[in-house]
Amino acid sequence: MAMRYIKLSNCGTAASQGRDADDVEIAATILVVGTKRRWGGSTPGHKTYKRDREGANKILNAEYFVEHPIYNPDHFRQRYRMRESLFLWIVDKVTEADSYFKQKRNCAGQRGFSPIHKCTIAIRMLAYGSIADSLDEYLQMGESNVLETLKCFVRTIANVFGEEWIRPPTELELQHILKVNEARGFPGMVGSIDCMHWEWSSCPTALHGMYKGHKGKPTMILEAVVTKDLRFWHAYFGLPGSHNDINVLQRSPVFDDLANGRAPPVEFNVNDNIYNIGYYLADGIYPDWATLIKTISAPISNKHKVYAE
Structure with missing residues (x-):
């Protein structure tokens, strides 16, 4: 709701009111209450949309999605962080789950962005960590639409794929992981655990003290x-950057199933000793727990030096 105050002065004359000039001057304030039009979007009767959506969509398809594209599959994998077949499968699933990604006409009668176009916007934002306005020149989408598309894409991905892909491994999957890692020389290893800092460039100044740690910026x-195939089996995100790996580990649910006796059984042999708890590879900051194997503190051989890195 928008509120505007307009001051009116000298509303009248001595002749019209029959009063002295000093008494004629009237000061009135009119309160005008109305609704403010939302930022962005098309409006019937307004000037045609300034961006060439159709042209940008044709260029995008010619570069990646036609029979003989300008860029080869290696370029696609580098820029989309996945194979083209996987990307198109994700586009189909996302479009099926959320009508936002379907191509529609706006109030001005123009065709909107295609599903491939919208998903490309979201993937580019996630892959490159770029600002929303930087995609306008190439993909012809304004800042507000880019941010809305990214939010819808992330929410839809979580809803569609979360149950299958954001979870710990099943017993059968764990046995496969252990078998692969044993062949690589790490019997009993479930995966690698570590923490990383994501910069929060728009962090409010009042929260800088909480979110700024040794990185020197809010994170x-x-x-x-x-695991080796780049599959995430556990993700715990959101703690302020002033924490370290130990503080995060103490709060995360990574070992909840093990503590509550729900973890799948693990058994392996090292140096003629039988162990029944799987472990994670970790760096030197982590505590000395049976479920954590840290890097070699004083490597001697080349193999140990590579492992320690």
Whole structure:
């Protein structure tokens, strides 16, 4: 709701009111209450949209999605962080789950962005960490639409794929992971655990003290467990950057199933000793727990030096 105050002065004359000039001057304030039009979007009768959506969509398809595209599959994988077949499968699933990604006509009668166009916007934002306005020149989408598309994409991905892909491994999957890691020389290893800091460039000044740690800038921390095939089996995100890996570990649910007796059984042999708890590879900051194996503190051989890195 928008409120505007308008001051009116000298509303009248001595002749019209029959009063002295000093008494004629009237000061009135009129309160005008109305609704403010939302930022962005098309309006019937307004000037045609200034961006060439159709042209940008044609260029995008010619570069990646036609029979003989300008850029080869290696370029696609580098810029989209995945294969084209996987990207198109995600586009189909996202479009099926959320009508926002379907191509529609706006109030001015123009065709909107295609599903591939919208998903490309979101993937580019996530892959490059770029600002929303930087995609306008190439993909012809304004800042407000870019941010809305990114939010819808992330929410839809979580709703569609969360149950299958944001979870710990099943017993069958864990046995496969252990078998692969044993062949690589790490019997009993479930995965690698570590924390990384994500910069929060728009962090309010009042929160800088909480979110600024040794990185020197406001960040939020992601704790993740990943296997060789780059599959995330655990993700815990959102703690302020003033924390470290130990503080995050003490709050995360990564060992909840193990503590409550719900973890799948693990058994492996090292130096003729039988162990029944799987472990994660970690760096030197982590505590000396049975479920954590840290890097070699004083490596001697080349193999140990590579492992320690």
